[in-house]
Amino acid sequence: MIHRSELTSAYLDGELTASEHTELAEHLSGCGKCSAEMEQLQRVRSAVRSLPVLELPAGIVPEADPVVVPLRRQKGLWTGVAAAVVATVIAVAALVTPDPGPVSVDELSSRFGARVSLDPAFGPAKVVIPPSGVVGE
Amino acid sequence: MRRLIVFTVLLTALPASTAWATDLDELLQSGQGASYSAEQVISCSTPDGVRDAVVNIAQSGGELRVTSSLADDVEVATGAGEWSLSRQGGLIVEASVDAGTAMADPLYVVEDVGSVVFLGRDAMAFRLIRGTEPRAELIFDNQTGALVHATTFTADGEIYCERRFISFDTSQPAIEQKDEPLATTSPTLVEDSDLPQVVAGFERLDHYEDEEGVRFAYYSDGFFSFALFETPTAVTVPEPTLAELESGRYSRAFTAGQVIYVWETRHGGMALVGDLPPDLHDAVLAEMPRPEDPGLFRRWWRALFG
Numbered sequence: 001m002i003h004r005s006e007l008t009s010a011y012l013d014g015e016l017t018a019s020e021h022t023e024l025a026e027h028l029s030g031c032g033k034c035s036a037e038m039e040q041l042q043r044v045r046s047a048v049r050s051l052p053v054l055e056l057p058a059g060i061v062p063e064a065d066p067v068v069v070p071l072r073r074q075k076g077l078w079t080g081v082a083a084a085v086v087a088t089v090i091a092v093a094a095l096v097t098p099d100p101g102p103v104s105v106d107e108l109s110s111r112f113g114a115r116v117s118l119d120p121a122f123g124p125a126k127v128v129i130p131p132s133g134v135v136g137e
Numbered sequence: 138m139r140r141l142i143v144f145t146v147l148l149t150a151l152p153a154s155t156a157w158a159t160d161l162d163e164l165l166q167s168g169q170g171a172s173y174s175a176e177q178v179i180s181c182s183t184p185d186g187v188r189d190a191v192v193n194i195a196q197s198g199g200e201l202r203v204t205s206s207l208a209d210d211v212e213v214a215t216g217a218g219e220w221s222l223s224r225q226g227g228l229i230v231e232a233s234v235d236a237g238t239a240m241a242d243p244l245y246v247v248e249d250v251g252s253v254v255f256l257g258r259d260a261m262a263f264r265l266i267r268g269t270e271p272r273a274e275l276i277f278d279n280q281t282g283a284l285v286h287a288t289t290f291t292a293d294g295e296i297y298c299e300r301r302f303i304s305f306d307t308s309q310p311a312i313e314q315k316d317e318p319l320a321t322t323s324p325t326l327v328e329d330s331d332l333p334q335v336v337a338g339f340e341r342l343d344h345y346e347d348e349e350g351v352r353f354a355y356y357s358d359g360f361f362s363f364a365l366f367e368t369p370t371a372v373t374v375p376e377p378t379l380a381e382l383e384s385g386r387y388s389r390a391f392t393a394g395q396v397i398y399v400w401e402t403r404h405g406g407m408a409l410v411g412d413l414p415p416d417l418h419d420a421v422l423a424e425m426p427r428p429e430d431p432g433l434f435r436r437w438w439r440a441l442f443g
Contacts, residue, residue, distance in 0.1 A: 103351065103366075105374040105390070105397055105408060110232040111324075111345075112364040112395075112410040115355045118234070119362065126362075126412070 008038045012045060161247055161263050161277075168282030172197040173307045175283070181298040183391040184415055185378050190393035194302075196283070234324060234345060244338050244358045245272065255285050256305045265360055267338070270294075272414070273360060281307055289361075289414055297414040298394050330354060332365065337420035339363065339413075356411075356421075363411020365425060372399045372406040382419045385428035400428040 007024045010016050016024065028035050116126050174195040181188045248271075250262035255276050265273040271294070276286035285302040324345035332354050334341050339356035346352045353366040366372070374397050377388035388399040396418070398409040407426060 102371040102373040103368045103406060103408075105372055105399065105410070107232070108351075108353070108364070108366045108368075108372065108408050109395065109397065109410050111234060111353060111366075112355075114232040114234045115343075115364060116362060119357070 005034060005037055008034065008041055011038070012041060160249060160261065161275075164261060164277040164282045166282070168277060168284060171278075171281035171283050171307075173278075173281050173283055173305060175285070175302040175306065176304045177300055178303050179298065179300050179393040181391065181393055182296060183396070184380075185389065185391050188391050188393045235326070244268075245360060250274070256302060258285075258305065260285060267358070278305070289412075291414045292416040298412075300394070324351070324353075327352065333424050336424045337417055339421065361411065361413040361417070363409055363413055363421070366406075366408040366410070367404070368406040368408070370406055371401055372408045374399045374408075380418075382422060384419055384423040384425075387422070387428060398422065402426045402429045 007016060007020060011021070011024055028038060119126060174193070177192050177194050179188075179190040179192070244267050245265040248264040248266055250264050253260050253262045253276060255278070259279040260276050261279060262274060262276045264271050265275070270290070270292050272290055274286075274288045274290075275284060277283065278285050283302075283305075285305060287298075287300045289297045289299075291297050324347035327344040327346050330341065330344040332341060332344065336356060339358045339362075342355050342357055344352065344354040350369045351366060352368075353364050355364050356362060374388055374390045377390045377399065380387045380389040380398070385400065390397045390399075394412055396409075396411060396413065396415070398418070400407050404426075409422065409425070413421065
């Protein structure tokens, strides 16, 4: 036998269709287990409904504080917008600003050569060959 | 087509240091006024391989020029604080400086090696000793005072660079008239420098800064010398090798007689250009600002604001 306990609660709440009501009634007439379960469930519901309704004393549930979040949300929003604008400006400036470019070591070597030429001695021993290798090598 | 390069060196009228031996001092002074032409071979054994060059030298009336025939459209001229590189008549790079300080007191003890014969001519040989290490051997022609052979050594006695005259002629000094000095913007001398005054025996003689914010200091130990550059942006060097020294990682390049180190710091680019032998590189670089990755933000900042 297939017990229909899933229908008993709906039966007590009056939520069964006519066909389900007929089906459950036929089952209860022949099933002691489900009949006992139905009877117990009815007693519990009656007991709960007979309990008195009490008023809660004041102060048990604290009142909620006024919410001040909107102002903070506004401030954070503007800060984020400002940061995004600044970041965008920097990024765009970095992209459009011409790169000053690296310094060529030939330029630096020429300054070394110019300074060396002021040393008073050892001229032939101080010949500076440019790094680009266009002289001599 | 025969390639022609003119490389001019003007010897200044500054007196040689009195710290040198009398004979050497006299040869240095007489060599500045000598008249001769010669062909010089330069060969340097560097940690990155051999670097060679051949140049022609001519001197007359205190003016010294060095020419090469390996590039027909390139001309290099230097002297009296000027240096320029031209190609096909167009100026590529130039520099002009004024010495702020006289030559450093030499760290070297001069040893008179004695009389030798070089290219069939009487000559005098000297050895320069730094501490206990021979660092250079110099041979001067007796008649002209010309420095006809110079050999520099590393600390362990290995030859670093050799500059040798392979021909020498005192009868026909081929001197062409030098063009007027180029109009260059000279960097200004910096009075206060945050760079060390003495580095591994090298004395900082002067410190310059130009309008582009490039600063450089010139160091000398009385024979070897180098310039240390601080630049707002990175420095590029052709065909560098990665040099991992105790003081950090650098980009390095050698030419015949010259070494270049390039690196970056948080403040910009740095470069060392000089003729010091390899065993002194680490000791010098260890006392300079260390290599440091500037990071993306600093790169952007420098790109935007210099």
